[in-house]
Amino acid sequence: MIYNIISLCIFVSCFVTIKTDTPCAARQISGQSVVCVCNATYCDDFTRDEPEQGSYKIYTSSESGLRFNKSEGTLGESTLCLLCSNTFEIQPDKTHQEIQGFGGAVTDAAGINWKSLDSTIRDYLIKSYYSNKGLEYNFVRVPIGGSDFSTRAYAYNELPENDVNLSNYTLSPEDYEYKIPMIQAINSASSVPVNIMGTTWSPPVWMKTNNAYTGVSRLKAEYYQTYADYHIKFMEQYAAENITIWGITTTNEPLNGVLGIIPFNCLGWTASELGSWIAKYLGPTVRNSTFKDIKILTGDDQRYSVPLYFNVLVAKYPEALDYIDGVGVHYYANVIVPAEILDISIDQYPEKFLLGTEACAGFLPTDTKVLLGSWDRANSYIKAILQDLNHEVSGWIDWNLCLDTTGGPNWASNFVDSAVIVNATAQEFYKQPMYYALGHVSKFVPKGSLRIEVSESKGLLQSSIPNAAFLTPRNTTVLVLANTGGNRKVKVKRSDDSMVLDLIANSIVTVEFNN
Ligand SMILES: *[C@@H]1O[C@H](CO)[C@@H](O)[C@H](O)[C@H]1NC(C)=O
Ligand SMILES: *[C@@H]1O[C@H](CO)[C@@H](O)[C@H](O)[C@H]1NC(C)=O
Ligand SMILES: *[C@@H]1O[C@H](CO)[C@@H](O)[C@H](O)[C@H]1NC(C)=O
Ligand SMILES: *[C@@H]1O[C@H](CO)[C@@H](O)[C@H](O)[C@H]1NC(C)=O
Ligand SMILES: *[C@@H]1O[C@H](CO)[C@@H](O)[C@H](O)[C@H]1NC(C)=O
Ligand SMILES: *[C@@H]1O[C@H](CO)[C@@H](O)[C@H](O)[C@H]1NC(C)=O
Ligand SMILES: *[C@@H]1O[C@H](CO)[C@@H](O)[C@H](O)[C@H]1NC(C)=O
Ligand SMILES: *[C@@H]1O[C@H](CO)[C@@H](O)[C@H](O)[C@H]1NC(C)=O
Secondary structure (H helix, E strand, O other): OHHHHHHHHHHHHOOOOOOOOEOOOEEEOOOOOEEEEEOOOOOOEOOOOOOOOOEEEEEEEEOOOOOOEEEEEEOEOOOOOOOOOEEEEEEEEEEEEEOOEEEEEOOHHHHHHHHOOOHHHHHHHHHHHHOOOOOOOOEEEEEEOOOOOOOOOOOOOOOOOOOOOOOOOOOOHHHHHHHHHHHHHHHHHOOOOOEEEEEEOOOOHHHEOOOOOOOOOOEOHHHHHHHHHHHHHHHHHHHHOOOOOOEEEOOOOOOHHHHOOOOOOOOOOOHHHHHHHHHHHHHHHHHOOOOOOOEEEEEEEEHHHOHHHHHHHHHHOHHHHHOOOEEEEEOOOHHHOOOHHHHHHHHOOOOOEEEEEEOOOOOOOOOOOOOOOOHHHHHHHHHHHHHHHOOOEEEEEEEEOOEEOOOOOOOOOOOOOOOEEEEOOOOEEEEOHHHHHHHHHHOOOOOOOEEEEEEEEEOOOOOOOOEEEEEOOOOEEEEEEEEOOOOEEEEEEEOOEEEEEEEOOOEEEEEEEEO
16 A cells, blocks of 8 residues: 555656746846856756736846746736836737747857856756746857857868869868857757758958958959858758758848958948849859758848848849848847838838847947846847837847857957856856846747737836737737836736736836736
8 A cells, every 4th residue: 555655656746747946046246136157056947837817927037136036916807006107008919020039149159168168067058048947049040150259260161262162161170069069959958949040251261352351341253153152061061960050141240341340250242242142143052952941031230231231132133032031130230220120121021021130238349348247238138129029020149149258259359248158267157137138038939929019008207118019829928028117016908808017126027828
């Protein structure tokens, strides 16, 4: 009998999913918020809880140090709230773009930092981003060859020069040492297919008019086909490592090589030159290869360039439209132009999509590069993500998945911040507030979600709260709020359901409930 009970308990316990979350090991940073410290024996994680009928789940991260603090409440019918400063009315019938997902970049720098950790910590880092107990990312961006976040400037097939047939195309030691192992670890940690997107910063210098990795340049006309083949060869080499490429962009930040104002790898393309290359070379080559189904994204530059690298390009080379699936948008000059520029561009081509392909904090020359514990940076991130998503952007890919404590390595000294900072000396890594800001969206808004409209009404003198709402394939409604002000009560309504939420000062809140 006793034996039976024991065996029954053992038997039963096999089927009980233990859903205990591991809380943040918070380290207070003087003058800032906290970072969550992960080491060989400890790393915070959390699962998303399925909301029950008639109730909602709510997750809060805050400047005061909460990280995905879980709570729940009951949906009411017509909750009266005289003290509510803002009311959000969710309109599930007004649907917008489909979400493709979220992710980060496997640069050489990310791989080097990741490899500098012991294997159990490495595992924590990957799971923190890509597993069901982490942010549930489903995107990776990988440089084709080197970027500034490498320890040297390089490309594939640098020798022999003028090798139009790319007879000596091999991957770099960095691919084998860092990027491929990191991507393979990501693929095994993720429970969903990971979309891997390749981007070239600069081809080998012999293809370029200035024979250099940086500075003002163009692709030499005689290598237009070769540069298209350069992308095919990359996909072949990665396929040989069992890494399937989901898409490519048509060169990182083409304006850098036109203006020549940045100190790192680039290749200049005017919109019309790029259009010609896509329409006559890249497009036909890709669509006529074994990689014909990959996505081709053009643009891959700042928001203000979207009309150029899309509308002007397409106006000059309408055939390019047959090959382009979407346009990549970077984050760095968002302040220069209103986000409406995104809607205007995409409204003309509703079958194409916009994707946020790069973002980081600490990029201005005057910025502190790594600012541990910065809640301001989490705030900038969540506001930028919500704004982009509210202007038809279908997903958001962060820059380096991790950097060292100086924001590198970077051969061009273009150091920046990252959502995860690795301290190899201490064998630990720090999850920055930005990491949680990204997770408030990425974990709750999976691929296949639809953005829906939210209308906000607010009391006189009350500030607006950045927000976005989604219908998910999990059959739930998700609302994300970025409260940059003080403590306040807000009301959320969706047809007959309503709830009153207490938002604490400087917090990011995700609410999820059943449809
Ligand atoms: C790892 O982190 C945990 C939780 O903060 C701590 O208790 C432990 O001492 C740390 N281990 C090492 C080796 O630093
Ligand atoms: C944090 O979670 C606890 C436990 O669910 C809850 O009692 C508390 O209200 C939450 N705090 C905030 C600010 O949401
Ligand atoms: C092929 O590339 C390697 C570097 O990857 C270089 O060492 C070698 O000299 C190149 N071969 C030729 C024939 O140029
Ligand atoms: C490149 O390949 C083509 C087709 O195989 C060949 O005709 C041509 O001679 C090659 N060019 C060079 C420079 O090797
Ligand atoms: C790729 O996957 C196949 C089948 O799972 C396996 O046989 C092969 O060894 C893998 N190759 C590499 C380079 O990992
Ligand atoms: C596509 O490839 C086939 C077979 O290699 C070739 O006959 C055809 O001309 C190619 N089409 C284009 C558009 O390049
Ligand atoms: C990294 O770890 C070392 C050793 O524990 C420590 O002295 C240093 O302050 C840490 N760096 C940061 C930025 O936390
Ligand atoms: C989604 O939720 C609605 C309302 O709760 C329910 O009627 C419907 O069957 C659900 N659909 C799926 C696919 O679970």
